[in-house]
Amino acid sequence: MIDLYYWGTPNGLKISIALEEMGLDYQIIPINILANDQFQPDFLAISPNNKIPAIVDQDGPNHEAISIFESGAILQYLGRKTGQFYPNDEIDCIQVEQWLMWQMGGFGPMLGQNHHFSRFAPERIPYATNRYVEETKRLYGVLNKQLVGQDYVAGEYSIADMAIFPWVLRYEWQGIDLADYPEVEKYMQRINARPAVQKALEIMVKP
Template identity: 50%
Template sequence: MIDLYTAATPNGHKVSIALEELGLPYRVNCLSFERKEQKSADYLRINPNGRIPAIVDHDNDDFTVFESGAILIYLAEKTGRLLPQDPRQRSVALQWLMFQMGGVGPMQGQANVFLRYFPERIASVTERYQNETRRLYEVLDGRLASVEYLAGDYGIADIATFPWVRVHDWAGVSLDGLEHLQRWMQQIDARPAVQRGLQVPLREGDESRLVSTAQSMLVR
């Protein structure tokens, strides 16, 4: 059993989507940002950075993993899925995962902050992050012009990037003219495991609940 500590954010959805795709049983612990539960002493013992997501793998001696990209790699290696075994192909997958971790996430995250939350409206700063996010989207679009998924086959690079691009409107970034990126988005959005992962957690403040993909599939 895996304990998932999460909230309804793109980074949180990365891990719930991966868990659903891999069919691993997990328990959801939704952290309230309003109550600053991510800064509690108990949670900081799991993730000293005080961010979500994080997991505790009780099947591996209560091993903890934080940082969404690290969690995706851990789950892929645990199951032998969603990350190629061939060294060259694996490198390609990790390159695109790092592209999201070091580029799309931070740039779009800053666009979100300055557009939605920053107390002062600084147009030049907001536009700087929006423009850089759009540029990164164009890089993705160029890649997807020649491959179906970012690393060729569907995997953790796609799972990491999709939840961010999905909320492009929230950052004020358009997908107009990016036909390959739009096609990729539609393909991933149609996956049943992705749809289930996007529903985790249902809302901030939900009580912890047990989610078992194997059991849920039996009743569908």
């Protein structure tokens, strides 16, 4: 059994999608970030950076419990654990990892800043808003180009797609018209049609 410390954010959704896709038994432990649950000592013992998601795998390596934080690290761990959506072949693995790191290092953080300055900042700062909206558009262009001629970012559906998809779901928050990125639009339709993704999306609204 895997304990998923969760709230319905793009990063949280990454892991519920992975757990559903991989057919792993898990239970959700809600961490209400609006009520500052992420700063509680019990949670900090699992996720010292006070961010969701985090997991505790009760049947980890050597059949011992292990806790893991950071969504990218969790996705890699689950991929290795199950042998699914994370290829063993080194060349294929590199393709998946570089797009996972692209999401972790750029697509997620830049879109997150876009969300903050466009929707949640107590005062509007045009320079900051424009900076992150324009960077968001650049990154969507990178993703759109990568998807030309293939269904998923690394060829086959992988943990990299599980990481990217939840952030694109908030495209309207980001000042993005998906019609401007037709390959991304088709990509989202493909992923959204997956039964495991649909189940994770249903869970997302009731953590």
